[in-house]
Amino acid sequence: MSTIDTAHSMAAPTAATWSPSIKRLAQTAALCGLGLVFISLIGMPVKLNSRALIEPILSRGYASLAWVPVMFGYVVTKQVVLEGMVAQKRGASDVAEGAIVGAGGGLLLGILGILIDNFDLRDPLLNWSPQLLEFITFGNGLGFGVMIWVVIGGLSGAAGAGLHLLPATIRRFIMVIVVAVVGISFLETAATDLLQGLRLEFVSDGIYSKTSGLTIKGSVITGAIAAVALYGSQQLQQRRLTRLSQAPPAASGFTPGAAILNSFGDARSRLKVGLGILALILLPMVLGGIMNELLANVGLFLLLALGLNIVVGLAGILDLGYVAFFAVGGYTAAVLTSPNSPWLTPELPWFVAIFIVVVVAAIVGLLIGAPVIRMRGDYLAIVTLGFGEIIRLLFLSDWLSPMFGGAQGITNIPGVQVAGLANVKGTDPRAVFYLVMAFCAFAIYVSWRLEGSRLGRAWMAIREDESVAEAMGINTVNAKLMAFVTGAILASLSGAIFAAKVGSIFPSSFEILVSVIILVIVIVGGMGRIAGVMVGAAVLIGVLGGPSQPGLLQELAEYKLLIYGALLVWMMLKRPEGLLPNVRRSRELHGDELTQDAWIKSQVAAQDEIDSDGAGSEVPS
Amino acid sequence: MIRNQKRLGVIGIALSLTLVAAACGGDDDSANVDATTAPTTQPAAEPAAEPAAEHLGDGSLGVVTVAAGEQIQIRSLEAITGDVAFLGVPNDRATILAVADYGQINGFDVTTGTSLDDLCSAEGGQAAAQTIVSDEQVVGVIGTSCSGAATAAGPLISESGGVMLSGSNTSPALTSDLIGNAGDNYNVGYYRTAHNDLFQGAAMADFVFNELGFTTAAAIHDGDPYTQGLAQAFATAFEELGGTVTAFTGVGKDDTDMVPVLTEVAAGSPEALFFPIFQPAGDFIAAQAPGIAGLENTQLLAADGLLVDGFLQIPESEGMYFSGPDVRFGENVNQSTGKTAAEVLAAYQSEYGEPPSAPFWGHSYDATTLLLDAVKAASWVEDGSLMIDRAGIRESLNSTSGYSGLIGTLSCDDFGDCGSQKITIIKHDSSADIEASKANVVFEFAP
Amino acid sequence: MNPPASDVVPLLELRGINTHYGPVHILKDIELAIYPGELVCLLGGNASGKSTTLKTLLGMVKPTTGQVVLDGEDVTAKPTSYRVQRGVTMVPENRRLFKRLSVKENLELGAYLRNDRDGIARDLERIYEMFPRVSERLSQRAGTLSGGEQQMVAMGRALMAQPRVLLMDEPSMGLAPALVQTNFELIQQIHESGVAIFMVEQNANMALSIADRGWVLQTGRVVLDDTAAALMSNPELRASYLGG
C-alpha cells in the first residue's frame, strides 16, 4: 500500500491501530444510522425522489441515502498501515463487518419509519412526514420497510468494505465509473446544453431519459467512456513517467509566480496555455444560455476571489468584509450609468464610468484600510466584517436613499456598450461571459504581474513573517494598504460588471454571506495560488452555486449552504492547503535535507520556548 | 498529486482539442447558436401555417412540440430558500398542487420540473430565467416571488417568447400605473394575479385619514423594496390627504429589539402606526409597541405581509387593521379545477404539514390554472404530439376576462395585471378566530 | 559511576533511552538513575539534549526505545499526570509561572492532583516559611514579581505537589548573579528536606559545587559521568563549554 521512504525508516515501527471490535462496529453502525436518519430528516430523499439518477432503477432520493452505508462500510474496514508494518490480509471478514455496519444503519432508518408511524413529531420536524414514511417503506408496510433497509444497508456496507478486497487499479476504475455516472446524471442540464452547442443532441437524447436522469443504456455508455478515458490517461501518464525518468530532473517552479513564469518559458506549456485560452474563447460559442450565464457568474466570483486572493492569499490580511468593495463598485457604476439613479444625472457610458469606479474603490479602500491595517489578524477580521455591514446599511438607508435609492435600489442600468459591437447585458449571457472573461484575464494578469514583482514579494514576505519583513526593510503598512486597495479595485470591477449584467442593483445583494463565500472560494481552491482560486470558483460557484446564483446542482440548491459548511469543515480537517495548494514539495527533495528539516523543527521548538519566556519574552516575534 | 495534475492536463488537452474541432467543424455554428436564442427552432421545420386543429396563436413566437410520452413543461420560479422562503415556498407548493389538480391537457401530463429559486434577488431571478429560456420546451413560468427578481427575469422571458405569471409581485414598475402608462420594468409576456401595489398605500392612507379620522401617522418598513415602497406610498398619500407623517423609518429584517425604532416613532406621538412588513420582525413590533411610552394608544396597522395565520394567531395582533388583497376566498371556486379555496387550503395543510406562511398561495394557484388554460387553448394534437403555440398562450392570457379563481374574478389588462385591484382592509378582533377576522372587511378601496 | 549503594532501588531511572524528533536522533542510549535523597546534575551546552531528557522523564516526549522507571515501576507509557501524582515534579526553565494568576493560585495549582485539604494547607504554610517574601505577595499576579521571587514561586509550586524527586531545568537561567547564589542555596535547602533533586544546568561550577554526582551531555550522548568533585577538576568540562 504505502511505499516507505528511506528517510523515514529511522522511525521505529509501531503497531497497526486497526483492530476489529464489537464496540467499534456498533459505534460505526450507529453513526451510519444517524447519518441516514439525519439526511432523511432534513428532507433530502423525499425532495429528490421525484427525479431519477438512473431511470427507472435508481432515484436521486435513494441515491442520497445509499452512499452513506457504502462510505461507512469503506471507512470501518479501512486499515491505517503504519510505516514498516505489513497490511493485514483482507478477506470475507471485512465484507461481513461492512455489511454489519450498513445493516445496522439501515435498521436505524427502519426504526425511524416505525417512530414516524407511531408518533407525530411533525410539528417541529418538518420532514417527519407521511411522505418520508412512504419513502422508507416503499409503500409496502413497516415490516417490509425495516427488512428492506437492513438488506439495502447491509449490501451497500458490504460493497463499501468489498472495495478493499479489490486491487487498487480496479478500485480506481470502479470509483471513476461511479463518479462519472452520478456526475453525468446530475449534470444533465449542463451536459445537454454543451452537447447541443456542439450539435451532438443525439448523444444527450441517447443517454438521458425523457423525464430525468440517465437511462440504463446511458449509464452503461457513460461508465464505459469513463473507464476508457481513465485507461487512456493512465497509459499516457505511464509513458510520460518513463520519459521523465530518462530525462534529467528539470527545475520546477514553486511559488505561483515562478511556476507561471517557468511554464511560460517552456514551449510545450506555452502551447498548452495557448490552447487553453483558445478553448476558452471558443467555449461561449458552443455553450447555450444556461452555461454561459453560469460561467459568467463563475467569472464574476473569480474576479472577486482573485482580488481577495491578493489580500488574504498573498498579503495574509483576513478580510471578512470584502463584499463592501463589490457593493461600492456596483453602486458607483449604477449611479453613473443608470437614467433611473436618483443622484448624479450624467449617464456615462459604462466604459467611462469604470475609470471613476476604480478611483472611488481605491479611495474607499484607503479609507477603510488605513485604520484597519494595523490591527491584529482576528481583530482585523471582525473590523472588516463591521465595515462590510456598515457600507451595506448605508446603501440601504433612507438617509442616503436620495443618492442610492435605498431599498428600491437602482434599476434600468444599461448594459455595457462595446463600440459598434454589442450592448452587453443580462439578456445576452454569452456577451456577458466574454466581458467577464476579459476582466478576469485582466485580473489574472494583474495578479500574475504583481505576484512576481517587488510589491508581490513584499506581500508574501509579510504573510510569511510580518516582523521579519519589516526588518528586511519593507514598509509593511504601505505594502498592506497597497494589497487592500488592489483587492478593492478588483472587487469594484466585478461589482460594476454585476450591475450592468443584472440591470438593477439592490442592497440585498451585498450581505455578509457574499464575503464569506468569496473567502471560501479562495480557501477551498488554495490560498495564494491563481489556479487554485480558479478551481475554487469553478467548483463552488459553478457546481454548487453562489449566494444568489444557481449552480449546476440545482436540485441541491436548498442544501447548498449546508454543503458549503460541511465542505469547508471537511477541507480544513483533511486538506487545509486547498484543492490546489500554493506550494508543492519538490520531487528532488533530498533525504539529508528532509532529515535536517525535522531537526530544525525541534530546534525551533526548543528555541521558541526560550524566546517566549523570561527576559526575551517581550520581543515581538 | 503530481500524477493527478498530469491527468488533469491530459483531460484538459483532450477537451480543448474537442472544442477546437467542434468550433472549426462548421462556420455556420454561430448562425445556429443565434437561432437558439430566438424563440424556437421549430417553425422552420414545421410551419404552423396549417393548423391541424383549432387553437389560438399565429405561430409568430414559435411552436413547442411535446412528443408522445413526454410532458408539458412549465416552471415554478419562486424564492424557495433564504430569508424570503416564507413567501416563495407556499407559492411553489400551490403551483404544484394546481398542476396536480388540473390534470392532463389533451392527454399530456404537465410537469413543473425542478422548482427554480429566484433567491428573491435580481441576480437570482436572472440566472434562473436563463435556465428557463434555455429549455425550449418550457411554455410558461409561474413566478417570481419578489419584484426585484422579476425585474431581471422579465426581459429574458419576454424576449424568448415565453410568459411569466406571478402570484406575488406587486411593484407598479412591473406592469403599469393602471391608467395606461407602462412601468419602468414592464415586459410583454408578463402577467400577475397579485394586485398592483399602487393603491394599497393610498387605500390605507384613505382609511386612516377618512375612516379612522387620524391626522398623524408613522410608517415603518424593513428595508425590503416591497415594504419600503408600500410604506412610502402610504406616507405620500397620507400627507396629500392633509395628514402629518410624524416618522418614516426602517428596521432590519433580523432585528428583534424594536424599542429604539418604536421610541423614534413614539417621539411624534402618532395616532396610527403602519408597518407593512413581514414576520418575524412584525411580531416584535406588535409585541413591543404597547410597552413604549407614547404608543400605548396608537392604532397599529399592517399589510398583507402580516396577513398570515402565524401573525394573526398571536394575541398582540388583536385590534389591528390589515390592508391587502381581498382574501375572503372562502367558497370561491377555481373554474379550471373545480376546487374551492377551502379545499385547496386543506390539501395544502395535509400535504405539507403546515399552513401557508404567506397569503399569495391562492394567487399562485390561480396563476397556474390560468397558464394551463392558456396552454390548452393554444395547443393541438398532431401525429400523437402536442403542439403548443407560444403566441397563442399570450393571446389567451391577454383575453382573460371574468375568470373565476380562488381569489375571485380575474381579468387581464393590457399590461398584465390580471388580479383584482380591490384593496380591502380588515379588522382583526380575535386571535382565536382568524377566519372571522379575515372576513371582517371594514373598508374597501378600488380605483 | 558510583551509585550510593547497590541494593537501593533508584527513584527515577532512564534505561537505554533513544528519542527522535521525526527522524532525527536526539537522545542516544541514555542511561541514568536518580536515587532517593540525591542531588544530581546534568550538564551540557546548547542543544545537547538536556531538555529532551527532562521531557522524557516527565512523559512529555515518548522515547522510541527504552524505559522510564519510576520507583521500580515502568511508567514509559503513563501520562505526565500519573508521574506527577507518583512524585515527580519539575521546575521548568525560565520558571514559567501562570503570570496572570495570583501567586497563591499558582501555588494551589501545584497541588492540583491532591485532595487532602489539611495537607495542602500545611504545605502552604511550609512554603511561606521557606519563602517569606512570597507570603507577602500572595494576591499579587505572578507576572508582576521580580525574577528571584518568581523562582521562589516556581519552586514552591513544584513543592506543593509533594515531590519525591524534583527536576530543575536551568534554575540559574536569566537570574542576576546575586540571585543565582540565593537560588542554589534554596535548592540545597530543599534537598536537605529530603527531596531528591535532578538539576539540568549549564552553569556547571555552581551546579557541581552543590551536587553529589553529575553527567555531561554532548549531542545527545552522555560523555562524562562522575562525581561532582571529579567532574569539576576535569579539563574536558571547560572544553565542552568554551571550546577546546
Next chain:
Amino acid sequence: MNRLLDIRNLGVVFGGLSAMNDLNFHVDEGEIVSVIGPNGAGKTTFFNTITGLVHPTSGDILFEGSSIVGLDPSAITALGIARTFQNVRLFANMTVLENVMVSQHCRTKQGAFGALLNTKAFRQEEQEIRERAHEVLSFFGSRLIGYRLDQPAYVLSYANRRRLEIARAMGTQPRLLLLDEPVAGMNPKETEELTKLIGRLRSEWGFTIVIIEHDMNVVRDVSDRVVVLDHGETIAQGSFDEVSSDPQVIEAYLGRPVEKK
C-alpha cells in the same frame, strides 16, 4: 577609525525586569566584533534593540553619528543595518531567490504600475534585483544556486537556511551586518566553511559585522574584538585571548561554586 555604531548607556526594561542595563558598545567601520555570553545574557535583545524591534527605555543608539532610536525597523534597515535571526526566520514558502530578492525592497522603487505595464524601468530593475540576488547567493558557492534557486526555503537543509538568511541580509545592501548565531546547528565542516566566509564578507563586500556566537572556535577565528555580555551588561571586552582568560568571563560561563553550608 570611524565609529559606525555607537551605543550609549542603553537600558531596556520589560515589565519591571531589566533586560539591558546601561550598556555601552561601539563598532568601528570595517570591524568584526563578536558578542558572547551565557544563555539569557541579553544578546538577542541587544540585536532586537539595534534593529528597532524593541524600543530602549534609556540611552541612545547612534548609527553613523545620528540617532536611530524610535525609527521603524524598515527605516533602520534602509539606513544600512541588516540582521539574521537566531532561530532562522526565513520566508518559508518563498523560493530561495525570492527570499533574497525581497530583501532588496528598500533599495528599489518600482511600484505596481511598472509591474503591470512591464515598463523598461521595471524590467531593468527586476533584472538588477535578480542579478544582485544571484551574485549574493553565488557567494555561498554552489549551495544556493542552480536548481535550488526556485525551491521554497522550507525544503532547505538547516545549514542552507542559515546561509540563506545571511544572503537575505546581504540583499538589503547594509553597511552593518548583525549575525545571530550564524553557525548554530552546523556540523564542524560547515562551520569551518562559514567561518571563512564571514571573513570574506568583510574583505570582499566591505561589511562591518557584529556576531553573536556560542561556538568559541568561530569567535576566536573571526573576531577583531570580543565583547562579553552578562545580565545585560558588558563584563569584558578585548581580543579573544584576553577575554577567554578573564576570570569574570569564565565565571559567567561556568558559574561560581556555591559555598557549601
Next chain:
Amino acid sequence: MLVIGLLAFVAQQINPTNPFASWVNPDANRLTGPALRDLIISGLNLGVMYGLIALGYSMVYGVLGFINFAHGEVFMVAVMSSWITSEKLFEAGLWEDFFIPSLLLTVMIAIVVSTTTAVVMERIAYRPLRGSPRLIPLITSIGVSFFLQNVAIGLFGPGAKRYPQLPEWLTARRTLLWIPGVEVEGTKILVLVVAGVSMAMLWYYVERTKTGKAMRAVAEDKEIAALMGIDVDKTIVRTFAIGGAMAGVAGILWGLLFRSVVATTGFLPGIKAFTAAVVGGVGNLGGSMAGGVSLGTAESLGPLLLLEPMGVKGPTQLKDAVAFVLLIAVLLFKPSGLFGERLSAEDRT
C-alpha cells in the same frame, strides 16, 4: 456610549426635554425621560444577552486562541430547543398550569442541548486542528456555523416559530428596584437578574474553584498546566461546555423576551456578541460582559442620541452601523479592547 446615555438620563431628570436633541438638526424629535429610560433598559437587556454569548467566544479564545465563529449557532440551538420544549409543554397543557416547573425543565433542556452542541463541535471540528495555524480553526468555525444554521432550516423549516404566551405576572410592568416611577416589564427584569446571577456564578466558578483555576492555567500555558497534572483536553472540553451553557442561558432569555425563533436567530446576535467580546477585550470575562452591555446600549441609544440630532433620516435603520462604529472606535484607541490584556507571548507567534 453608556456614559453618554447615563448623562442624558440625568439631564432628563432635570430638564424633561432632551438637551442633546437639537444639535445639528433642530427638527429632531426630543426624547422624553421615560423614552430614554426604556431605551437604556432595552439596551441593557440586549447587552447582557450579547454579553452572555460573548463569554463563550471569550473563553474559547482564551484557551485555544481562535474565534469560534459558530458560537452564535450554539445560541440558536438553545433558542430552538427551548422553543420545542415549551411548545410541547404548552400542547400538553403543562405550560400554563405549571409554569415554573415547565420553565425550569425548558431551561434545563436548552442548556443541556446547547452544551452538548458545543462539546460535540469541539470534538469533531476543532480538536483535530489543535496546533494548526490560527486561520484554519477560524475558517472551520465559519463552516460549522453555516452547517448548523442550515441544518436547523432543514429540520425545522425557515419560518418563524412562536413561543407560547407567558403568564401575566411575569410580563407585567413592575417597579424596578426601589426607584419610584421606573416601571419595567417583568421579563426584562428577569433577563437582567438571570444574566447577573449567571455571570456571578461563572465568575465564582472560574475564579474560585479548582477547575476554574485549571481552566485559567490551561489558557495561559498548556504545557505547564499538564505538568501540574491537569488534563488539558478535558479542560478544553469543559471550556466549550461552559461557553455553550452560557449561550444556553442567553438563548432562554432571548426566547422569553422576544418569544420567537428562526434558524438565522443566531447569526446577528452571534456577530454582535463576537464584536462585544472584542470590544471588551477577548479573553477577559468581565470585559465580555462590559463589551456586551456597551454594545447593547450603544445600539439602543446611539441612533436617537447621536444620529438623529445630526440630521440622519430614519436613524434606527443604522443601529447596527452604530455598533460596528463603536467597535472600530474602541479598537483604534485601545487595540486590545476596553479591558484587553497586554498580549501574552504565545499570542504573538
